[in-house]
Amino acid sequence: MSNGEFSIPLIHNSISIMTPFLLAAIGGLMTELGGMLNIALEGLILIGAFFSVIFAAATGSLFLGILLGILMTIFISWIFGAITLYLKANVFITGLATNLLAGGLTAVLSFHLFGTKGVLMFNDLPSLPSLNVPALHGIPVLGDILFGHNILVYMSWLIVVVAWIVIYRTPFGFRLRGTGSNPNAMSALGLKPQNYQMIGILISGFTCGLAGAVLTLNLGAYVPNISSGRGWIALVVIYLGGKTPFGILGAAFVFGLAESLSNYAQGFMDIPADFILAFPYIITVAAMVIMSVIQTRRED
């Protein structure tokens, strides 16, 4: 079936593309549940992207690159969290500041270390290992779709499951949700809402660091502003996914599919390129409108 030949690689590709959205959104969910809209996701992804690739190049180890990249992102998210929660700054201002810091810091360091503010190529970087299970690869359709991705893709799925368990089955997740819903209820019992929000922010640092690593290590290069709005779309994914980990998995796939479709369409469809590139964003707007219509209906 010619249809299947077209759609299987398309879906396979969508799964790769959705991974950064998924990771950033899961991290963002943790702060969202704690009652804070985390607009710093975009900047945190950029930090993770930059540091994981340069550390990987410097150490020659993908593992160390990812680890140090994530630690760096967690560090930046800690600064963001500390200023917001303990020094009581407005979360939108500090989030905006984090995004500006990420852009500036990466540009300055790039120029300082490599003499350019442009693209950094790392040709001798090993590529991310893929997961191939030849025995299962034989499963028709599903095998082709689910296998052959790099290991970070599978890690992101594992993170979705772990996030679900943490949110719904542990005291931390329970208290985090309590904080988001009514911080006064927490304070009245002597619990400190900020502490739970802080952990949520650090988790978003972790997942955004990983999301950034996916971007650069896949490419073997760092491109300025490589996050290119994924952190913002991740915020939409959180809402579209109904603020649940598995909902977010589904919503992230929708965006992966949209981007993947626009990549394919550029190849052989006679549609203006600008329009095709705008496709994921049009999906974003449409999704938000549909969501809000459904919500208003429900409340009526």
Next chain:
Amino acid sequence: MESYLSMRNISKTFSSTGLKANDNVNLEVRKGEIHALVGENGAGKTTLMNILYGIEQPDTGTIMLSGKEIMITNPLAANKAGIGMVHQHFKLVNEFTVAQNVVLGTEPMKGAFFFDNRKAEADVAAVIEKNRFHISPEMKISEISVGQMQQVEIIKMLYRKAELLILDEPTSVLTEQEIQRLFKTLRELIKQGKTIIIITHKLAEVKDISDRITVMRKGRVISVKDTADVDESEISRMMVGKSVVFDFDKGVDGCRDAVMSLENVTIKKKRQGRPILDGISFEASTCEIIGITGVAGNGLTELEDVIAGLERISSGRVYHNDQDITNITPKALRDRGLAYVPTDRLKRGSSLETSVKENLILTTHHDFMNSGGVFDEVKINEHSKRLISEYLIDGHADVPIGTLSGGNIQKVILARELEMVKDFVLFSEPTWGLDIASSEFIYEKMLEMRARGVAVILISSNIDEILALADTVIVMYRGRIVAKKASGPELTREVIGEYMLGLKDDYSTDDDCSSDNDHSKNDFKGEDN
């Protein structure tokens, strides 16, 4: 008799306002008693209890429990010492179940990592069983009544093994039935050996429930008495320094012209069988206070919104001076001169973070601009200065209104609204949570409006207030008017109570009256449980 709790020489000054909330306060509470802490708003009761519960730290003074001095640095420490507090404003997570709210912070665990929801429900069910509450641990907070929410707050403290329970204004949000149920629960707890401190300024309740009374005024303890030895007017005298009896003249006859009239006003919502408002008709006339009362949840809130133009009606008509104003915008209604003192004075009535003087011109700011379209500061300052002195507002014109006490916030709203009044004014729960002096001030203003010929609509769930002020009393039950009566000696608390609770209905369309009554009684029980 030896004291179980003794707080000695407690003083607390708030650095932000310089207000001495507690001035060398001594409080002695005996084991197994219900101790009433009474006083007007701002007398320092809540501050004292916040100190006992570790929310505030005293500047000086000691706290002894069972003869041992204890340090209470935060609510967790208070819980550990066996002290529990039920706040006036509930602190519950709406999305969580009863059980989840109760165990929050001290969750039962399954293994080292997992929260054991089933055990939480079982543990909470045991507490509910033991204390004879009527509530299911699996229900979500968003599904239960206000009275049940309060039960959850009490269960929360009992789950934490509280021996000394502090209840801050526990009856202010409850219906008459819920109050009786609460008192039954409190007596039950005393039988189990608990000790209770109850903060209130409702004197009848003090007489009803407490063993001893500590009266506070302006940060000091005025008197400590056995409840049996004092009567209500004596307590009232101690609280305010003078006896307060609400006895006002009724309006004069002969100048009744309809100003605002509602005809068959009905609101229906999707997926809701019973209309929220069902065929409401009445006239608000000049020289008259029309009092509308009922138990919360029976349509008072919606009626407030309709009169204020904030809620669209599904059918029926509304007239102002014989002109049809059905579903016109709030702005258009205000332009017609509607003055409105809303129930929610913090969210709807004022802008908490803006200054007193700005709040005073919220509805009339267009009149305070100079020809360049910029605010005329001089004019605004004069305006606020005049109103602050005229309305006895205790607060500076330039401070955010949110820093004022509840009574003073209400006076600012009152000043703003009554300044723009033309021929009709709506007061909704105008004295909710206010002390007697502030309430009296508001009543005087209301009577002044009536004397000026303004049509006054008073929506209030406080029966005493309705009886004291209204010339015509309307009682609402389940979205309908069930009684419309002229005030008079035969219209008593008990009579209104029967209508409010659905025991009587002057406008019943059902021929089979008795079955209808049974039906409504059962419904009420259902809501209460």
